Amino acid sequence: MVLNYIWIAFFLIAFAVGLVKLIFFGDAEVFPEMVASTFDMSKTGFEISLGLTGVLTLWLGLMKIGERGGVIRIFSKAIAPFFRKIFPELKKDDPAYGSMVMNVAANMLGLDNAATPMGLKAMKEMQETNPDKSTASNAQIMFLVLNTSGLTLLPISIMVYRTQLGAVNPSDIFIPILLATYFSTIAGMISVAIYQKINLLDKVVLSYLGGLTVFIAGIIWYFSTLDKEAITQVSKVTSNFILFTVIVAFILMAVWKKVNVYEAFIEGAKDGFKTAVKIIPYLVAILVAIGVFRASGAMDWLVAGVAWGFELAGINSDFTPALPTALMKPLSGSGARGMMVDAMTTYGADSFVGRVASTVQGATDTTFYILAVYFGAVGIKNTRYAVVCGLIADFVGIIASILLAYLFFY
Numbered sequence: 001m002v003l004n005y006i007w008i009a010f011f012l013i014a015f016a017v018g019l020v021k022l023i024f025f026g027d028a029e030v031f032p033e034m035v036a037s038t039f040d041m042s043k044t045g046f047e048i049s050l051g052l053t054g055v056l057t058l059w060l061g062l063m064k065i066g067e068r069g070g071v072i073r074i075f076s077k078a079i080a081p082f083f084r085k086i087f088p089e090l091k092k093d094d095p096a097y098g099s100m101v102m103n104v105a106a107n108m109l110g111l112d113n114a115a116t117p118m119g120l121k122a123m124k125e126m127q128e129t130n131p132d133k134s135t136a137s138n139a140q141i142m143f144l145v146l147n148t149s150g151l152t153l154l155p156i157s158i159m160v161y162r163t164q165l166g167a168v169n170p171s172d173i174f175i176p177i178l179l180a181t182y183f184s185t186i187a188g189m190i191s192v193a194i195y196q197k198i199n200l201l202d203k204v205v206l207s208y209l210g211g212l213t214v215f216i217a218g219i220i221w222y223f224s225t226l227d228k229e230a231i232t233q234v235s236k237v238t239s240n241f242i243l244f245t246v247i248v249a250f251i252l253m254a255v256w257k258k259v260n261v262y263e264a265f266i267e268g269a270k271d272g273f274k275t276a277v278k279i280i281p282y283l284v285a286i287l288v289a290i291g292v293f294r295a296s297g298a299m300d301w302l303v304a305g306v307a308w309g310f311e312l313a314g315i316n317s318d319f320t321p322a323l324p325t326a327l328m329k330p331l332s333g334s335g336a337r338g339m340m341v342d343a344m345t346t347y348g349a350d351s352f353v354g355r356v357a358s359t360v361q362g363a364t365d366t367t368f369y370i371l372a373v374y375f376g377a378v379g380i381k382n383t384r385y386a387v388v389c390g391l392i393a394d395f396v397g398i399i400a401s402i403l404l405a406y407l408f409f410y
Contacts, residue, residue, distance in 0.1 A: 010289035014296035034295045041291030045284035051164040057272035064268025069254035075105030082208045087139045096125035108153045127378040135382040149188040149393040150365035167349035176404040177362035184397030191389040286338030322356035326398045333366040356405040363397035
């Protein structure tokens with residue numbers, strides 16, 4: 001529903017701006033350019049979707065190998081003690097724990113298809129012990145905010161788009177996204193903990209968060225001591241080494257579990273082809289709307305206005321063309337994806353703007369969509385403070401993305 005209103009708004013605003021430019025500035029080319037953009041962007045959307053087929057097929061095949069090899073179970077066992085502390089209202093043997101942990105583990109690995117069913121199952125299991133069926137419980141809110149913060153270890157889809165749009169090193173955003181999504185998740189968790197009066201100073205919680213925070217702080221400190229060329233080189237080598245190590249680990253675990261690796265890959269690869277074909281109409285629709293919005297001049301006016309505000313405050317404004325991705329992210333996943341693609345298409349996949357947009361896209365998840373789907377699945381109408389905490393996580397993730405992009409790429 002939100003995307004419907006956004007899509008209509010793009011066209012109406014573009015039409016209004018076009019009229020202003022035609023009547024007051026005598027720009028006779030604005031409407032021909034807007035119409036031409038509809039054809040150009042529909043072609044671009046189709047070509048991008050078609051080009052995604054091979055890479056999506058590859059990575060979803062590899063993800064299926066990891067899933068069959070028991071990667072999710074390993075993650076589940078690793079984070080289960082932590083979950084029992086941040087969901088104090090659930091009983092120790094509550095069946096929702098298993099579904100929640102599996103959901104978060106699948107999200108961290110970029111297995112969206114596996115994550116959503118487990119997430120919905122977790123919501124239904126928590127709903128069974130929820131005393132007020134129309135109001136979100138504390139456990140449900142914490143779980144939803146952890147989802148909206150989008151903690152991700154493998155931002156596969158973003159690297160796929162960067163590959164298709166010509167990035168020399170598509171995985172160079174791997175470490176910045178990992179750091180940004182960490183800050184987003186911590187912010188969301190702390191905000192919920194304050195509302196629910198959860199003790200984050202518990203030794204189990206501190207051991208998890210403290211250890212991870214020290215590790216993240218070490219990474220940031222290390223990269224802050226390097227010059228730009230060294231940051232680029234170290235990030236490039238480290239990112240690709242980690243990714244290839246993950247691939248090999250997935251294969252070895254599957255072999256150890258006596259999984260037919262080839263068949264598992266083929267099964268996942270089939271999903272990759274279906275996914276690439278499935279996103280064609282969605283990508284074309286949003287890119288056409290964005291193309292019209294940009295061709296009318298509305299996008300330039302928006303970015304220029306925001307840039308002027310930052311420059312007035314003495315802040316570097318080179319990141320502002322990537323802000324449409326950030327503003328769209330909480331509202332619509334496909335809309336934000338379209339904005340990211342538009343930024344990389346317009347400025348280049350390896351441009352500073354393209355990398356900021358990519359990092360922002362991976363920093364958080366789509367807050368309003370997730371809340372609508374998960375709460376709607378169990379009939380909850382009163383979401384309490386879930387939206388506020390979700391948007392806090394989004395805001396922190398976006399700010400972190402911009403700052404990290406300056407550290408790594410500027």
